[in-house]
Amino acid sequence: MLSYNSLRIVCPFRSLLHPNWLMTNRQTLTCSAHCVSNNLTKKDTWQRQNNLKPTGNERKLQYSTYAASSPRNYGTGQFKLNCWNCKQPLDQTPAFFCMTCKAVQPPEEDISLFNIMDCDYKFSLDTHKLQKRYLHLQRSLHPDNFSQKSVEEQEYSESYSALVNKAYHTLLKPLSRGLYMLELKGMVIEEGTDSGADPEFLMELMEINEALDEVKTPEEANKIGQHTKGKLAVLTEEIDAALLKGELQSAKALLAQMKYFANIEEKVKEKLSEFM
Template identity: 50%
Template sequence: MKLQHRYQQLQRLVHPDFFSQKSQTEKLFSEKHSTLVNDAYKTLQAPLSRGLYLLKLQGIEIPEGTDFDTDGRFLVEIMEINEKLAEAQSEAAMEEIESTVRAKQKEFTDSINRAFEQGDFEKAKEILMKMKYFSNIEEKIKLSKSPL
């Protein structure tokens, strides 16, 4: 709620609607800063993008397409969820998968918060890599729900 409140405060200061009667320079300033506020809000709102941003502030980046050494159990879990998703024939089966993924992401979010609080950035990086896998599954679920 703090994030949303701060976002709304900042948008009241810089939103282009409030600059329609101002100079061209002020309009451009407003558009640029409104976009920055929107991007910041989107980044901080989602646990995965927020965690990646916090790691970046520590000088740690996870390049796209990077895989990591993880225990085989995790990879098997991902493969099993993907198989269930591919085989899901009913809305109930899809909802069960979605519920499992949501619970796992909640668990990861709690773990990532603890890792950052403890300053354990390597642990945070490991959790974020796992969150990326589950985020990909979430995207597949969204795609399967939306009509073509």
């Protein structure tokens, strides 16, 4: 059970918005701290679970995995892909277009989203560069550009355009980017009941959510929002350091915490929209 002093640490929002709240609700808080792990909804909890997937470096294109029915072709004695249209070798990866006939190509199987967006495989990314790459690829691969082309090129442009869109939105935000990096390492975080979460952390989350439900002004919501942004910034630095050191379990636990605070950040935005 959490002590009164502990509650003063993990309940900054009620005391910030309503100075006398902590003294008048001490007994209720103590009970809540004892029961909090059973009262959180599934939406805001995570279950640690590993999938038995291949581990190692990020996924790279394995040319030998294509089925015989693939539109791609192979040169005899080579492991490079050939253009589906002119049969010339494709030397670039990813190969969006054939350099010989200029035909748009189908997406390679299992290609990394980092590879598509021409990003280094790391948690800390230049999002400005990511956006520029996204806009360039979408202009080049948009299906409207291939309305007068063959059916194959129309289909491939649609597939690549959708894949580029997925890559951009996955890598843009730290949470989805980090989860994808763990996925490439064979680790998955799924939603569920996290019975092993730290009680003080769970208590803090409950207090933030309850305080947010009770805010009366945009200023009160903004105070919680600024605190949440600070938490996310610290977590981002800690996750980056953990991944650089190869400490995947630590990164996994930190990403679970980031997911909670990302949910709160969205709730703050919803609350602010109510005041508009």
